[in-house]
Amino acid sequence: MRTIHLATAAALAASLAGPALAQEWSTFNGDLKAQKFSPLDQITPENVGTLTEAWSLHTGDVSDGVHRVHGRMHGPAGKAGVPPPSVWSATPLFVNDTLYVGTPFYRIFAVEPDTGKVKWTYDTGAALEALTQPDLKNRGVAYWAAAQPVDGVACQKRIYIGTMQAELHAVDADTGKPCADFGTNGVLDFNAFNTADSDWPLSLLQPPTVFGDTLFLGWAGKDWAEAVDSPGSVYALDARTGAVKWSFDTLPAEIRDQTGTANVWASMSVDPDRHLLYIPVSSPSPNFYQAAVPVDLPVVTSVTALDTETGRMVWSRQLVHHDLWDLDGNAAPTLVDIEKDGRTIPALVQTSKTGFLYVLDRETGEPIYPIEERPVPQTRVPGETSSPTQPFVDLPKRVIPDRWPGVFGLADAVSGGYCSRTARGLLDQGSFTPPSLQGSIVYPPTTGGTEWGGGAVDPRSGIYVVNSSSVVQIYRLIPRDQYDDEAARGGETGGFSPMTGTPYGFQLTTFLNPLGMPCWKPPYGMIAAYDLKTGERLWNEPFGQVQKYGFYMPESWGSVTIGGPVITASGLVFIGASMDSRVRAIDLKTGKVLWKAVVDAPAVALPAVYSYKGKQYVVFVAGGNSILSDKVSDQVVAFALPG
Amino acid sequence: MALGAGLALILSIWNFFAPVEFLAPTASIAGTPAACLAIAATLALFLAALVLAGSASNRLLVGILLVGMLVGILGTAFTGRLIESPLLVGLMALCFVGWLIRLFAPRARY
Numbered sequence: 001m002r003t004i005h006l007a008t009a010a011a012l013a014a015s016l017a018g019p020a021l022a023q024e025w026s027t028f029n030g031d032l033k034a035q036k037f038s039p040l041d042q043i044t045p046e047n048v049g050t051l052t053e054a055w056s057l058h059t060g061d062v063s064d065g066v067h068r069v070h071g072r073m074h075g076p077a078g079k080a081g082v083p084p085p086s087v088w089s090a091t092p093l094f095v096n097d098t099l100y101v102g103t104p105f106y107r108i109f110a111v112e113p114d115t116g117k118v119k120w121t122y123d124t125g126a127a128l129e130a131l132t133q134p135d136l137k138n139r140g141v142a143y144w145a146a147a148q149p150v151d152g153v154a155c156q157k158r159i160y161i162g163t164m165q166a167e168l169h170a171v172d173a174d175t176g177k178p179c180a181d182f183g184t185n186g187v188l189d190f191n192a193f194n195t196a197d198s199d200w201p202l203s204l205l206q207p208p209t210v211f212g213d214t215l216f217l218g219w220a221g222k223d224w225a226e227a228v229d230s231p232g233s234v235y236a237l238d239a240r241t242g243a244v245k246w247s248f249d250t251l252p253a254e255i256r257d258q259t260g261t262a263n264v265w266a267s268m269s270v271d272p273d274r275h276l277l278y279i280p281v282s283s284p285s286p287n288f289y290q291a292a293v294p295v296d297l298p299v300v301t302s303v304t305a306l307d308t309e310t311g312r313m314v315w316s317r318q319l320v321h322h323d324l325w326d327l328d329g330n331a332a333p334t335l336v337d338i339e340k341d342g343r344t345i346p347a348l349v350q351t352s353k354t355g356f357l358y359v360l361d362r363e364t365g366e367p368i369y370p371i372e373e374r375p376v377p378q379t380r381v382p383g384e385t386s387s388p389t390q391p392f393v394d395l396p397k398r399v400i401p402d403r404w405p406g407v408f409g410l411a412d413a414v415s416g417g418y419c420s421r422t423a424r425g426l427l428d429q430g431s432f433t434p435p436s437l438q439g440s441i442v443y444p445p446t447t448g449g450t451e452w453g454g455g456a457v458d459p460r461s462g463i464y465v466v467n468s469s470s471v472v473q474i475y476r477l478i479p480r481d482q483y484d485d486e487a488a489r490g491g492e493t494g495g496f497s498p499m500t501g502t503p504y505g506f507q508l509t510t511f512l513n514p515l516g517m518p519c520w521k522p523p524y525g526m527i528a529a530y531d532l533k534t535g536e537r538l539w540n541e542p543f544g545q546v547q548k549y550g551f552y553m554p555e556s557w558g559s560v561t562i563g564g565p566v567i568t569a570s571g572l573v574f575i576g577a578s579m580d581s582r583v584r585a586i587d588l589k590t591g592k593v594l595w596k597a598v599v600d601a602p603a604v605a606l607p608a609v610y611s612y613k614g615k616q617y618v619v620f621v622a623g624g625n626s627i628l629s630d631k632v633s634d635q636v637v638a639f640a641l642p643g
Numbered sequence: 644m645a646l647g648a649g650l651a652l653i654l655s656i657w658n659f660f661a662p663v664e665f666l667a668p669t670a671s672i673a674g675t676p677a678a679c680l681a682i683a684a685t686l687a688l689f690l691a692a693l694v695l696a697g698s699a700s701n702r703l704l705v706g707i708l709l710v711g712m713l714v715g716i717l718g719t720a721f722t723g724r725l726i727e728s729p730l731l732v733g734l735m736a737l738c739f740v741g742w743l744i745r746l747f748a749p750r751a752r753y
Binding site: 549550551552553581582596597598600 | 662663668669670671672675676677678722725726727
């Protein structure tokens with residue numbers, strides 16, 4: 001064990017010693033441990049105020065879902081040939097002296113890191129259709145390099161991108177040409193693994209996690225549509241050929257005819273020393289009514305550790321039992337060693353839509369800070385059962401309040417009491433209030449707590465930073481014989497999901513007044529820092545601003561956030577994530593905003609930090625997300641110090 | 644008042660088209676309803692100021708215009724606050740000074 005720690009320390013020291021050289025950002029989360037930490041320190045709290053745009057690139061791959069797109073179009077699109085809206089959450093990678101980014105039209109751009117000039121592009125030719133998602137989504141690309149490259153042979157370094165129709169493409173990182181030895185002529189049809197259900201493809205929106213010569217891959221599906229869906233297996237593929245090395249099934253074989261999904265749609269992390277893969281597992285279908293799913297079903301809605309070589313499960317920690325709220329495990333856990341009580345503990349921090357921070361021993365899955373089972377409200381929906389208890393964490397403090405914040409007087413007043421009237425008619429029993437036929441106030445709901453961006457950590461100090469959203473949604477089950485009529489009246493934006501195969505359909509609505517104002521009290525989004533050595537919260541500040549119709553709401557209201565932070569060695573936190581299309585630098589010590597800039601749309605992707613030719617860059621993808629605002633863009637923008 | 648409102652109108656038109664606001668590079672309202680509102684409000688103020696300058700003898704009209712312009716100045720300043728345009732707020736302050744002068748020196752021409 002001591003040898004392992006020394007090796008880790010040596011690797012960290014080596015990375016810290018070389019900031020003058022090119023410093024990469026090689027994975028979706030910056031590194032395999034999902035620390036989102038850069039050892040670079042050229043941009044400091046003292047000079048960040050002078051940060052300016054170094055370059056900006058527009059890829060052309062953007063759709064607002066309304067206007068025709070000039071440029072490529074493959075296959076049938078939506079009404080009048082307009083593709084669905086684009087949701088662009090791709091973290092750019094800086095490797096191989098090149099910045100690589102995948103687009104929501106499923107193209108790869110290889111870009112010069114200091115100028116933004118395009119070196120090459122690769123077009124997957126994917127259909128621009130909303131097959132499993134309402135929007136065209138992409139969270140980027142992955143990079144692999146042969147440990148012992150062969151001179152003169154192509155594809156010794158590769159870039160991978162997935163598509164909505166579940167194809168995984170591999171191209172040469174230098175030329176953008178397909179790697180013929182991967183899959184069939186550079187394309188692996190992931191739907192070949194979809195043997196259980198063929199209604200929907202297994203969309204590949206999250207890039208694979210690359211470790212050694214292996215790609216770890218989950219998938220995204222069409223949520224809330226059917227009771228029985230494809231089981232959420234995770235695959236380990238050969239990076240050269242795409243051949244399956246192993247797969248891990250999150251659902252036992254005996255219940256796969258009753259449920260499905262429990263898939264891994266978000267990013268994963270790897271402990272390279274322990275050869276452990278950490279996967280955030282989502283909830284099983286059809287999510288909001290689970291009478292057919294055993295209450296004590298393990299692994300679902302969990303963080304689970306697998307052996308990277310065999311796929312054998314080493315441990316699994318369930319975060320929500322019998323998850324009736326779709327509170328998925330949704331972000332790669334952050335791996336960090338914590339100095340505590342004179343010991344070095346190999347830990348991980350798992351964020352969640354629940355708003356809890358689960359700090360676990362990453363070798364065993366046991367809690368470092370206590371997780372307590374507490375009784376929770378029980379469902380009264382016929383046929384359904386609740387888990388009698390749910391796991392609660394008191395330390396570190398939850399990122400959101402334990403109960404919903406209550407009716408916002410201003411929203412209530414301007415709507416003639418709509419908010420308070422509606423709240424009185426809803427089931428409200430605090431945390432884990434189950435879905436109901438009358439409608440339940442759910443806090444946090446499936447869009448609350450912390451989303452797929454997760455948190456970031458400074459591994460030297462154990463300071464952990466995470467953004468969050470305070471959102472109230474109403475969950476309502478609708479008897480099957482009424483569902484079709486209600487859904488037809490409600491239209492496409494009514495929040496209806498059929499959950500076919502169950503006695504109920506489902507309606508999910510955000511608790512807004514008729515003017516579109518949130519009915520719950522602000523702040524709507526926060527960013528907080530924690531000392532992982534003690535669990536203490538160091539600061540907690542409203543983050544971002546709501547911008548509606550162009551008007552900025554007060555800073556104290558914060559903004560719903562999607563995306564996550566990165567930390568640099570100089571003590572800065574860089575983050576987009578807010579509704580107001582701004583990117584910010586925050587002082588790690590105080591939580592105060594030191595710098596901000598306007599970009600074309602909400603920057604919901606994790607930023608990337610890298611250095612090239614002695615200069616540090618922070619690059620954001622400003623693509624937008626329909627959950628935050630209607631604003632979309634195709635902008636990649638890099639910031640650096642002047643000169 | 645006409646000077647302040649005229650400059651505010653030009654500023655609002657700029658803010659409608661520019662990717663970031665004039666002298667407020669961390670805010671953007673390009674193409675938004677807020678930008679349209681600012682243009683409409685400053686245009687109305689500008690026109691009212693011109694009418695007021697030529698209507699000193701009609702006391703009823705002057706009274707109506709002064710009340711309307713006070714509401715317009717305060718509302719536009721509040722809009723300036725909500726769109727994070729300190730320059731627009733400043734120009735409304737200039738208009739307000741003009742409004743006060745006009746109120747207490749009714750025979751002056753501004």
